[in-house]
Amino acid sequence: MAQSKQLAVEMRGVSKFFGAFQALKAIDLTVETGERIVICGPSGSGKSTLIRTINQLETIQSGTITVDGIELTAGGDNVGKVRREVGMVFQQFNLFPHLTVLQNCMLAPLKTGRANKSSAEATARKYLERVKIPEQADKFPAQLSGGQQQRVAIARALCMEPRIMLFDEPTSALDPEMVKEVLDTMIDLAREGMTMLCVTHEMEFARAVADRVIFMEAGAIIEQGAPEEFFGNPRSERLRNFLGQIA
Amino acid sequence: MIRQFGPADILFIIEAVRWTLLLSVIAFVGGAVGGLIVALARSSDSIALRRISAVFIRIFQGTPLLMQLFLFYFGLAVLNLPINPLLAAAVALTFHASAYLGEIWRGSIQAVPTGQLEAATALSLSYRDRMQSVILPQAARIGVAPTVGFLVQLIKGTSLTSIIGFTELTRAGQIVNNATFDPFVVFGLVAVIYFLICWPLSLYARRLEARMRRAFTR
Numbered sequence: 001m002a003q004s005k006q007l008a009v010e011m012r013g014v015s016k017f018f019g020a021f022q023a024l025k026a027i028d029l030t031v032e033t034g035e036r037i038v039i040c041g042p043s044g045s046g047k048s049t050l051i052r053t054i055n056q057l058e059t060i061q062s063g064t065i066t067v068d069g070i071e072l073t074a075g076g077d078n079v080g081k082v083r084r085e086v087g088m089v090f091q092q093f094n095l096f097p098h099l100t101v102l103q104n105c106m107l108a109p110l111k112t113g114r115a116n117k118s119s120a121e122a123t124a125r126k127y128l129e130r131v132k133i134p135e136q137a138d139k140f141p142a143q144l145s146g147g148q149q150q151r152v153a154i155a156r157a158l159c160m161e162p163r164i165m166l167f168d169e170p171t172s173a174l175d176p177e178m179v180k181e182v183l184d185t186m187i188d189l190a191r192e193g194m195t196m197l198c199v200t201h202e203m204e205f206a207r208a209v210a211d212r213v214i215f216m217e218a219g220a221i222i223e224q225g226a227p228e229e230f231f232g233n234p235r236s237e238r239l240r241n242f243l244g245q246i247a
Numbered sequence: 248m249i250r251q252f253g254p255a256d257i258l259f260i261i262e263a264v265r266w267t268l269l270l271s272v273i274a275f276v277g278g279a280v281g282g283l284i285v286a287l288a289r290s291s292d293s294i295a296l297r298r299i300s301a302v303f304i305r306i307f308q309g310t311p312l313l314m315q316l317f318l319f320y321f322g323l324a325v326l327n328l329p330i331n332p333l334l335a336a337a338v339a340l341t342f343h344a345s346a347y348l349g350e351i352w353r354g355s356i357q358a359v360p361t362g363q364l365e366a367a368t369a370l371s372l373s374y375r376d377r378m379q380s381v382i383l384p385q386a387a388r389i390g391v392a393p394t395v396g397f398l399v400q401l402i403k404g405t406s407l408t409s410i411i412g413f414t415e416l417t418r419a420g421q422i423v424n425n426a427t428f429d430p431f432v433v434f435g436l437v438a439v440i441y442f443l444i445c446w447p448l449s450l451y452a453r454r455l456e457a458r459m460r461r462a463f464t465r
Contacts, residue, residue, distance in 0.1 A: 055368075083368070087369070094366035095366075096367075096380075107370070111380060153366075157370070
């Protein structure tokens with residue numbers, strides 16, 4: 001990457017509380033532009049919460065988050081600016097059921113003034129092509145399989161031409177035979193150089209594309225490293241146990 | 248002097264239906280605008296807006312409609328405004344409908360899965376666009392059946408305005424009855440007319456409800 005040293009995400013001492021429960025404990029994390037990161041850990045470890053703080057679906061109680069040079073916590077319209085740079089894919093797809101696939105993809109570019117009707121449609125069709133379902137453009141989400149819906153959700157996020165993509169367990173709600181089509185789409189995206197943060201238990205995906213794998217437990221980052229190191233030579237007892245359970 | 252209940256009386260009663268319908272339409276349209284504001288306030292992020300709208304709902308759901316009519320009617324006099332039964336009835340019923348529709352639609356908004364709001368937020372849609380393009384179209388489908396159901400209540404509720412002297416259907420029946428003293432026939436006719444207005448609406452509400460159930464189980 002040409003701009004390899006520019007930071008896509010920089011978190012400093014990020015803490016998040018749900019009432020008295022501390023979901024994130026003074027997290028420090030930097031992600032370089034173009035870096036592909038996989039975050040794993042037991043449920044309730046804070047991994048989803050962590051990536052949801054990046055586009056402020058979760059507010060934080062202390063620390064700072066800077067995304068692409070924009071400090072989220074600095075006020076003004078910084079949250080809006082960051083959300084325009086960051087795409088997100090959810091476990092439950094969250095497609096808009098009352099809109100067609102094409103309308104799902106065109107809504108945000110139109111409403112945010114990024115594109116006019118014809119260019120929004122052209123962009124939508126381009127990305128539906130990219131995720132290999134151009135022929136479904138006029139269907140409603142309920143008419144598609146889970147795997148197809150998740151690929152639409154990826155296309156919908158890409159239509160905002162984000163610089164960073166967040167994936168929150170994108171294959172966990174899918175039937176096993178549909179996991180591969182979604183992972184393949186994500187792998188394509190990773191190969192094109194998209195900065196990605198993925199919460200997933202798909203270790204094959206982590207091995208194939210991740211630059212770095214992060215293990216979280218109880219709101220803290222316990223261990224991180226390149227995939228070979230992470231899987232081949234886990235240092236902490238807890239990571240060894242975790243890898244033993246999911247293997 | 249007591250006279251025979253005749254065609255002129257029937258015509259007088261039927262003509263009064265327009266006032267019942269006019270009042271229902273005013274209250275429903277006014278209540279729809281007010282109800283949307285109340286529903287958005289009730290489901291907003293602002294604690295102040297949520298509290299204020301909750302108090303509004305509690306006051307209007309916790310007091311009889313008849314008392315609300317009295318207070319608006321006699322309130323006009325206190326404010327030195329001319330006493331006008333239609334104005335008082337329209338304002339009171341609008342507030343009443345705003346409270347009930349606000350609560351129905353708050354429930355509809357909150358019945359839309361939170362993931363929808365999160366996806367719209369993550370796509371950097373503004374509050375207005377999130378509501379207008381994503382949440383409200385889905386909430387409308389959920390809320391349409393109970394809304395029609397409430398409209399039936401509202402139409403029947405307009406009969407109370409007869410007590411502050413507004414000559415709608417019920418009041419027309421009272422006037423005719425005072426002259427003919429044939430209460431069973433007169434109020435029987437009045438009840439039948441209410442039924443003919445409300446029954447199709449109830450059927451329609453039930454059909455919408457069935458359609459919603461099918462949409463959800465699909």
